[in-house]
Amino acid sequence: MDGDRESVLVYYPGQSVYTYGLYRNRASLVNTDAAAQVASLRLSNLQFSDNGTYECVVGASSASGSGAPQEASAEIELVALVAPNDPVIDDDFNSVTGNLTLTCTAYTGNPAAFLTWNRDGSPISADRADNITSWRGYLDAQSTISVTASSARSSTFECVAQHPAFTSAQRASVTLGSPSVSAVSINPSPAPGQSLMELDDIILTCMTQEGIVPQPTYEWRHNAGSLPTSAQAYRNELKIFSAQVEDTGIYTCTASNSFGSDTGDASILITERVDNTPEGQTGTPAGTVVGIVIAVLAVVAVIVVIGFVCWRRRQSDELKIPPDSPEEPEAVVSTEPEEEKDEEKLNLMEEKKEEEPEEVKVETQGEGHAEVAKKPDPDQTA
Template sequence: MALARGADMQGPEAWLPLLLLASLAGRCPAGELEAPELVTVVLGQDARLPCLYRGGPGEQVAQVAWARAAAGEGARELALLHAQYGLHVGPAYEGRVERPPARGPPDGPLDGAVLLRNAVQADEGEYECRVSTFPAGSFQARLRLRVLVPPLPSLNPGPALEEGQGLTLAASCTAEGSPAPNVTWDTEVKGTMSSRAFEHSRSAAVTSEFRLVPSRSMNGRPLTCVVSHPGLLQDQRLTHTLHVAYLAEASVRGLEDQKLWQTGREGATLRCLSEGQPPPTYNWTRLDGPLPSGVRADGDTLGFPPLTAEHSGVYVCRVSNDLSWRESQVTVEVLDPEAASGKQVDLVSASVVVVGVIAGLLLCLLVVVVVLMSRYHRRKAQQMTQKYEEELTLTRENSIRRLHSHHSDPRSQPEESVGLRAEGHPDSLKDNSSCSVMSEEPEGRSYSTLTTVREIETQTELLAPSPGCERAAGEDCDEGIKQAMSHFVQENGTLRAKPTGNGIYINGRGHLV
């Protein structure tokens, strides 16, 4: 009864009789106390602190006392489980400690486990379980409670990305927990990541940054931060969609087939093609004035009413967004089918005229070339003929002059020095089968022509005695022949001129006249 009354007391006085009873030790064989070394719980969840005594037959567990062992502060009572009076919770844990649901049979060993509700980081530490039995005495065991603080990651986008920038921060991901979480990135975008950690008294924070070189191909791509931690059932993933500001070049479509742009055509349109981030706006203008009446601009499309000649002109599409602007222009020429056919005929006629003119010019050029070449060759032939006649005249004059000099030479020559190989008549001097004459002028020039030999032979015939001379004055004719032959010598059956200053060289074989 005193124990029961003590159980109803509040404060440290209620624990004294129980602790005294638990400190009694017997001489009976000892049982076994089962308690894990480490109990892990996630912040905010309930922590079950197990303590199970397996004793021998006839042993009875009187009570189980739980206390927290704090370094330098002594034991702080957590709870007391009595076989008869039930659970008593210490003031510091009032409303947070209770008995868990029984796991064994009712007549089984006393399970001294307690349930600590809504665990916080302050609950982390060492706890002592003391079991008092009869008659074996008391047993104790220690376990460590670890409270996991799962991280709450946050993803922070970097500054605005623009195409053309260098290495730029795309996003940073921060996670804080106990123990320190692991932060990685999952993306198909090419980039670099770096991490740094900050230690706190009860937790650690990790920040990871992802940097890249912005390009338009990255626009709309996902960038995912992955946080793993023992307190998480699965990895936490935070996804950020990249937005890269850019503006593509502008181009206008619709004039691929210029023949379709004819007067009267309906539904003609021009479309301006471009893309960008943020989405661009389109503005249509006409270079040489305002847009014609009936022409409508609807975003990237410019619509025309039935085409007329006034729709011809230069149209400009201007594309712009917050980053930049681009322009593209096209020239629209609305064709008149009738005028086009007339122009085609005129073009054919003009082509024929041009071809005819070119052919006429080429013909005239050919005639001029032929005339010039004919005149050139005629003039060249005249020059050659004139030169030939001049040379022939000079040669003839020299030959006549030298022949006269031979006949007028008063010197006498010995008769035996003349050896003509004549076969019949002294006219053998006229034989010109292979003779050629080369005459020398006082200046040293020589001429060699067959005509000169013939002229010499003609002169020789004029000077030679006629047949009448033999009949009328035979002796005078013989005297003349002897006088002429006195200028030659006979060697090996040929006549060779004597070395005098008045000799005439006829050809390369040594014939002299």
């Protein structure tokens, strides 16, 4: 227990074991022998937070049953072993002074790993060793050496990490010298005699021996000139996005450090894709589908707007016509001959005379006297 006491487990003979807090269902008693006064505590699913000092308190009543119970205790230091990660080596080279600093680190262990150095198989002393506590409470072991690098001597430096949780020591090594390019790999890798397809994404990797120090830098060239605009280089990798036919050619990788350089190359052939669809895609490209949908929606919108305008215009025209306005009579053009028209007029005049009522003439002769004269009949007059 670290700091304040924290109860883990309580047991009374003849009763059940009771566990507390984070130890519930993880703490138990084993090998309990009341006669021999032996009891062992078992912690399952051990955690890093279980580290600390544990105290076993045993109490007993006096033989007479009176007085305060008697207690005795014992302390046990518990260390929960946490195996660290495999060691890694970082380098820092000063080209002006020729000084090379190597730092070996084994992260997140408990306790911290024990680190030692070998040069070409022979032990050498570390210039500095530290154990750094991380925010989670783990220990990072770190060891540093500094040597004068010389191109006349190629040396191998090895860091050895030992830990109680390791069944065997873990090792990491670096070699001081000039880089050597073994190959330039192509991904996707075309079958012999076949080419890559247009719009493929291509990755070229410059392969050098592992653990060379100082760390080499890499330079890429296309047909001894500049790289395509779609190519991006990062360390020993070159990525060509949506490759084009004109990207065909020889790609050269040069790895170099202060002790020398080496070159490797790879030739790639890119052929035109007939359907212009990237490999692995089938059917209509997504961009084409989106374009078709947008075009259809635009046509529908235009039709709706035209229909609305026509409807509004029709409504406006209907409002302009008064509801009770008489219609103008249509002009009738007669096609009858002039002679027939005259004869028809005469007949109409005769009929009109016959239909007119007889005219009555009233003459008055003095007061109270009136004379009625009948209009003479035209036929009788004749």
